[in-house]
Amino acid sequence: MxxxxVSIISKFYSFVELRTDERIKSYPLMQRPIGMNLILLTYVIFSKYIGPRLMANRKPFHLNTAMIVYNLSMVLLNAFIVYEFLMAGWATTYTWKCDLVDTSTTPQAYRMIRVCYMFYMSKYFELLDTVFFVLRKKQSQITFLHVFHHSFMPWTWWWGITLTPAGGMGCFHAMVNAVVHVIMYFYYLLSAxxxxxxxxxxxxxxxxxxxxIQFVIVSAHISQYYFMEKCDYQIPMYIHLIWMYGTFFFLLFSNFWIQAYIKGKRLPSVEEMPKQNGSASKPIAVLANGKHMENGNGHHHTNGNFVMSKLVMGKVKEI
Known part of the structure; x- marks a missing residue:
């Protein structure tokens, strides 16, 4: 090198350390981006290379019990995150308009910091979705976009809570996402x-x-920024990124809805479904948080990244 x-990297690290909010520095993984990058790099390598090779000559694991425990845990965790977001500001002091990042040292500010950090850590727990795929030899479901989504989310959130740990209007999408995750993982819990x-x-x-609905709510909320006479949100770039994310995914998911439910391009019939554990059930088309999931009872869950990979090519294919 x-x-x-070396000089550029050194200057960049110095810049990050200078800009890191003092209130978040004591939290695990928040001192510098090295730990976060190593975890996510390990995840990518395991998902695409190490995991498949380890499982190549082994039978798939039957992990229904583990998946039930995992899904239940994620339901409870996300429900608690929603509650904490509400109590930390969204149901108490926030206006739901131009809410700035709280730079104070009040208990309320620290409560928002803690829940933003909790949401950030939940993205690492979600990496287990991919681990389950690997151990159950569902490698075809681990698409590039699936891995990209699961690694990109915690990566971007690290920068978000490093610079603006006490939320403001930029954390609204996290609360809405946690609400959706309560529903999504509850669905997976029942299905498994x-x-x-x-x-x-x-x-x-x-x-x-x-x-x-999630993307409409998030985009509508963040769009207020562009029509306000004045809003001094500390890092406007986050506003633009959230708006682009919400709008882009709304268009992709809308196209899937039209193709699957209005034009009638359905998923395979029961007879075409692969049997697992001695049974096959009705196919289930579900979009949620970047995963094409299939549980141990033969149900297919079609989620964001899988669908997005098809839509990027210009059409939705049958699974």
């Missing part, structure tokens, strides 16, 4: 719990609608 490159729970999954189609 040349001396110039066995045939006797399938009658409670009649609302499968509406998971896509819930995602669309």
């Amino acid at each position: 040349s001396q110039t490159a 719990s066995g045939p006797r729970f399938q009658k409670y999954l009649w609302w499968k189609k509406y998971m896509t609608a819930i995602q669309l």
Whole structure:
């Protein structure tokens, strides 16, 4: 590595350390980006290379019990995150308009910092989604976009809470996302719990609608920034990124909805579904948080990144 490159990296790290909010520095992984980058790099390498090679000559694991525990844990964690977001500002002091990052040292500010950090850490827990795919030899579901989404989210959030840990209007999308995750993981919990729970999954189609509503709410909220006479949000770049994210994914998910439910391009029939654990059930088309998921009972859950990979090519293919 040349001396110039070393100098640039050194200056960048100095800049990050100077800009890192003092209130978040004591939290694990928040001192510098090295730990975060190593974890995510390990995740990518394991997902695409090490994991598949380890499982190449092994039978897939049957992890229904582990998946039930995991899904239940994620439901409870995200429910708690939603509650803390509300109590830290969104149901107490925030206006839902131009809410600035709180730079004070009040208990309320620290509560918002803690819940933003908790949301950030939940993105690492979600990496287990991919681990389950690897151990169950569902490598075809680990697409480039799936891995990109799961690694990019915690990477971007590290920078977000490093510079603006006490939220403001820029953390609204996190609260909405946590609400969706409560619903999503509850759905997966029921789906992984066995045939006797399938009658409670009649609302499968509406998971896509819930995602669309999420993007509408997030985009509408953040769009206020462009129509306000004055809003001194500390890092406007985050506003622009959130708006682009919400709008882009709304368009992609809307196209999937049209193709799957209006034009009638359905998923494979029951007879075409691969059987697992001796049973096959009705296919389930679900869009949620960048995962194309399939549980141990033969249900397919089609989520954001899988669908996005198809839409980027200009069409939605049948799974």
